[in-house]
Amino acid sequence: LAKTTQPISMDSYEGQEVNITCSHNNIATNDYITWYQQFPSQGPRFIIQGYKTKVTNEVASLFIPADRKSSTLSLPRVSLSDTAVYYCLVGEPNSGGYQKVTFGTGTKLQVIP
């Protein structure tokens, strides 16, 4: 499984755009990049997933450069409720049903009023 590296923590003011970058230098051809959000004492919540270029949904955007060795999660106009830990994961979402997902330590985002 590809190892990921993220900043340990980030601070942002309300209303700003937040970009969290994840490095995954040894990403494999069949790997996808998935981001989860986790609030204290809750299970991780799926945010977005992508393979290359750009993916956007109602919550976030995911930018993936051509070499796929990094990715950036973009949260537009954050609010206090976006304060959480964000995890970047790399792997095959469905490798014959034997998907083993490995989480890193994540990025703790603190949104400031």
Place this chain on the structure above:
Amino acid sequence: DAGVTQSPTHLIKTRGQQVTLRCSPKSGHDTVSWYQQALGQGPQFIFQYYEEEERQRGNFPDRFSGHQFPNYSSELNVNALLLGDSALYLCASSPRRGWETQYFGPGTRLLVL
């Protein structure tokens, strides 16, 4: 459509005891994975079940065992509890086939005294 559900929500045990945690996967999902999340850490993969068999296992001792039932629900059993087993135990489900990432339940908070 109910998501992943887990029971109980909280549990207190003493050292040496045994515990059983339960998980019902999201409708349409047949693969269940279990994770342990210590305070301030990312989730650590314990094992994954599909077709009522353990398919993959993380770096956890044999004290951790599981079971999957014909209706795809699953149990996590931990024997001879240690203080270090205190953690949030997360269950995640996914379909073996098709394009979908894992969805997590709210977790069971286990405290070992």
